[in-house]
Amino acid sequence: MARVNLVDLPQLGLPRDRRHRAGWRTSHAACAAAWFGVAFSGAASAQDAARLAAGEAAWDKAGCLQCHGSTGEGGVGGEFPAGPSLRKTGLDRAALVEAISCGLPGTQMPGWLDGAYTQRSCYGFPPGPPPEGATLTPVLSADEVEALVDYLLAKIVGR
């Protein structure tokens, strides 16, 4: 079996010899340690962790994974409609809150907020009956939607 010689693969940016390689590993480990240090001191307070756990619980409760895949990578269709990848969504925070709360009428993306359309205005329309083509599965509170969006932005969107 032909062995790939690392020296033959400079285009991949691979290290050229073992000495380099050890150095490369060490510096990466140091870099990762520094990065984790920053991430932990900055972001992962107990409060943030609880918030993300609440968001993940909302993700599980609503069953987002059935259509969007277990890590938001996009569904494959079959038993459930194939939802697009949420990792690749271009929606910002406000648009995510709106899409998740109110759904996307005319598509198979349901609205999840309890009181969407009837009590809380959706897409700028005054509260009233939901439009034709809206599917509603009102199982989340406004707070759960917010926590869910925090979770998506921290763990899924752009990952």
Ligand code: HEC
């Ligand atoms: C029954 C299947 C289904 C479930 C369950 C579902 N979705 Fe969707 N979702 C879809 C489909 C289908 C679309 C694409 C709609 C379209 O634009 O055609 C979509 C679109 C979206 C979008 C818009 C993405 C974009 O970039 O335009 C977001 C955000 C989203 N879903 C989040 C969620 C979250 C969060 C949950 C759980 C609370 C969820 N979805 C549950 C089917 C589903």
